[in-house]
Amino acid sequence: MEMLEVKDLSVKVEGKLILKDMNFSLKEGVSHILFGPNGSGKTTLISTLMGLPGYEVVSGKILFRGIDITNKGVDERAKLGMIVSFQNPPEITGVKLGDLLKLCLSKGETDEFSTEETKRIEAFRLTSFLNRDTNVGFSGGERKRSEILQLIFLKPKLLLLDEPDSGVDVESLRMIAIEIQNYIESSGSSALIITHKGDILEYVKAEYGCILLEGQFHCFTDPMRIYDDIKRVGYEECVACRRRKPEGWKTEQTK
Numbered sequence: 202m203e204m205l206e207v208k209d210l211s212v213k214v215e216g217k218l219i220l221k222d223m224n225f226s227l228k229e230g231v232s233h234i235l236f237g238p239n240g241s242g243k244t245t246l247i248s249t250l251m252g253l254p255g256y257e258v259v260s261g262k263i264l265f266r267g268i269d270i271t272n273k274g275v276d277e278r279a280k281l282g283m284i285v286s287f288q289n290p291p292e293i294t295g296v297k298l299g300d301l302l303k304l305c306l307s308k309g310e311t312d313e314f315s316t317e318e319t320k321r322i323e324a325f326r327l328t329s330f331l332n333r334d335t336n337v338g339f340s341g342g343e344r345k346r347s348e349i350l351q352l353i354f355l356k357p358k359l360l361l362l363d364e365p366d367s368g369v370d371v372e373s374l375r376m377i378a379i380e381i382q383n384y385i386e387s388s389g390s391s392a393l394i395i396t397h398k399g400d401i402l403e404y405v406k407a408e409y410g411c412i413l414l415e416g417q418f419h420c421f422t423d424p425m426r427i428y429d430d431i432k433r434v435g436y437e438e439c440v441a442c443r444r445r446k447p448e449g450w451k452t453e454q455t456k
């Protein structure tokens with residue numbers, strides 16, 4: 202079964218058509234990489250998949266593990282196992298990071314973290330942040346670390362990651378990317394990862410990548426090759442000259 206199927210999806214934001222008749226699917230147990238220039242609609246896409254308000258589905262369907270979620274709310278999608286990490290994680294005043302992490306693990310406030318959980322918090326270098334309000338005053342990279350750890354503790358089936366590598370130092374990026382990879386491998390979950398950079402591909406094994414341009418996906422192939430081509434010739438030229446679409450990504454041609 203596919204983890205996610207998108208059929209003929211068109212989306213408007215503030216009355217403007219951003220995504221146009223998109224068709225694709227995400228496979229189980231696999232990471233998928235999404236490239237695209239600023240403003241091409243990447244955040245719009247994952248916000249729509251998650252069901253966030255303000256993203257108007259004007260046509261099409263979204264199926265999560267065979268269930269039509271097009272008209273379901275954010276809470277229902279989260280309960281089914283979808284989760285999003287934001288490009289700019291919000292501050293949550295009044296909620297300590299430690300308590301939030303316990304909530305993610307379905308623990309009570311007075312419960313202790315297990316040895317394994319404590320090790321993971323240490324690996325994310327967040328031990329000294331547990332008594333601070335979540336993300337309040339955190340640096341950009343610290344917010345990303347906190348966000349990704351929450352997400353892994355929630356054990357989602359589909360991770361929608363909006364630039365998990367932006368503003369993150371090289372050591373943290375390596376750690377975050379390895380943790381994401383380990384999670385995908387051990388859980389059989391899937392990920393859709395938005396990035397502008399190639400470094401994350403050194404650690405996250407992603408078979409599939411594509412470019413979002415002018416409201417549609419293009420160039421379904423090895424993400425490292427896409428990244429090299431984008432750097433060499435730019436997004437538009439890359440899309441114009443490369444039309445390979447391996448199995449696993451359903452496209453306009455195969456619907």
Ligand SMILES: Nc1ncnc2c1ncn2[C@@H]1O[C@H](COP(=O)(O)OP(=O)(O)OP(=O)(O)O)[C@@H](O)[C@H]1O
Nearest residue numbers: 214215219237238239240241242243244245246288
């Ligand atoms: N609330 C909004 N009101 C008006 N326009 C919006 C709104 N949200 C998004 N847009 C527009 O939709 C387009 C797609 O935005 P989106 O944030 O999805 O781009 P992106 O691909 O994630 O870009 P980036 O790489 O910079 O994060 C942009 O032109 C943006 O200005």
Ligand SMILES: [Mg+2]
Nearest residue numbers: 243244245288
């Ligand atoms: Mg974005």
